[in-house]
Amino acid sequence: MAHIIAIANQKGGVGKTTTTINLGAYLADGKKSVLIVDLDPQGNTSSGLGIAKDKLAGDLYDVLVEKMPALAVVQETAIKGLSVLPASPVLAAAEVELVAHAKREFKLREAIKDLSYDYIIIDCPPSLGILTINGLVAANDLIIPVQAEFYALEGLGQLVQTVQRVRKGLNPKLGLMGVLVTMHNGRTSLSTQVHSEIKRHFPDKVFDTVIPRNVRLAEAPSFGKSIMHYDKWSKGAKAYKDFAKEVVKRSKQPAGKS
Ligand SMILES: Nc1ncnc2c1ncn2[C@@H]1O[C@H](COP(=O)(O)OP(=O)(O)OP(=O)(O)O)[C@@H](O)[C@H]1O
Numbered sequence: 725m726a727h728i729i730a731i732a733n734q735k736g737g738v739g740k741t742t743t744t745i746n747l748g749a750y751l752a753d754g755k756k757s758v759l760i761v762d763l764d765p766q767g768n769t770s771s772g773l774g775i776a777k778d779k780l781a782g783d784l785y786d787v788l789v790e791k792m793p794a795l796a797v798v799q800e801t802a803i804k805g806l807s808v809l810p811a812s813p814v815l816a817a818a819e820v821e822l823v824a825h826a827k828r829e830f831k832l833r834e835a836i837k838d839l840s841y842d843y844i845i846i847d848c849p850p851s852l853g854i855l856t857i858n859g860l861v862a863a864n865d866l867i868i869p870v871q872a873e874f875y876a877l878e879g880l881g882q883l884v885q886t887v888q889r890v891r892k893g894l895n896p897k898l899g900l901m902g903v904l905v906t907m908h909n910g911r912t913s914l915s916t917q918v919h920s921e922i923k924r925h926f927p928d929k930v931f932d933t934v935i936p937r938n939v940r941l942a943e944a945p946s947f948g949k950s951i952m953h954y955d956k957w958s959k960g961a962k963a964y965k966d967f968a969k970e971v972v973k974r975s976k977q978p979a980g981k982s
């Protein structure tokens with residue numbers, strides 16, 4: 725069975741999509757079969773992987789709302805072993821339309837339950853609406869990227885409460901794999917302070933790998949490439965490679981809660 729990981733934080737711009745793309749790329753590089761689910765109507769993951777959104781046969785909206793089989797819309801990427809279930813702006817309508825559906829929180833879980841990949845990584849949108857809930861219900865594990873900046877911890881309480889609510893009613897198996905510190909600037913004491921504070925809040929849950937602020941990571945998506953193909957010798961590439969190794973290691977351990 726696939727290991728299904730949701731990448732979520734309702735705060736915008738913390739590195740969810742960058743983490744999804746580059747984790748997916750390095751897992752595929754390690755000979756794993758990987759599907760990335762783009763659960764965000766912005767479709768940044770899809771375009772960051774070089775998918776032309778105007779030429780799609782369908783997207784996640786068709787799967788969640790129109791019951792199209794997931795495999796009918798899955799696209800191969802330029803990276804061997806890495807596929808994507810793409811999103812486009814119509815997916816925003818699902819947020820409204822699903823409200824009237826029975827079992828609306830289970831649409832994604834149902835859609836991907838029979839797929840055979842080693843890993844399925846779900847890039848959630850920056851909200852705690854029905855799309856993100858679908859992501860949390862479909863996943864066995866959660867990774868929370870947190871930007872190393874002053875307001876980093878703001879709003880995390882709300883995310884943790886949502887996760888607890890999901891565990892109580894909808895998905896008791898949801899574990900917290902870890903918290904990933906992103907956009908860390910080693911030259912500022914603020915980044916270091918925020919890193920320690922995140923560790924205090926999530927004892928034993930913070931990944932050892934810290935993702936540095938690195939302009940190459942920000943440039944890569946405009947070329948439709950992961951950092952592995954855009955600049956594999958950059959600091960950002962090394963960090964995501966190490967991070968993928970940690971994820972594989974943690975995937976073998978029983979999912980911890982807290
Ligand atoms: N480590 C990094 N160093 C430099 N820039 C980064 C890094 N990580 C992400 N970025 C850039 O920061 C911006 C936000 O990152 P990203 O899109 O991954 O965040 P997000 O959480 O997915 O955003 P959203 O909430 O809008 O979906 C992007 O322009 C991205 O290229």
Ligand SMILES: [Mg+2]
Nearest residue numbers: 740741764768
């Ligand atoms: Mg994103």
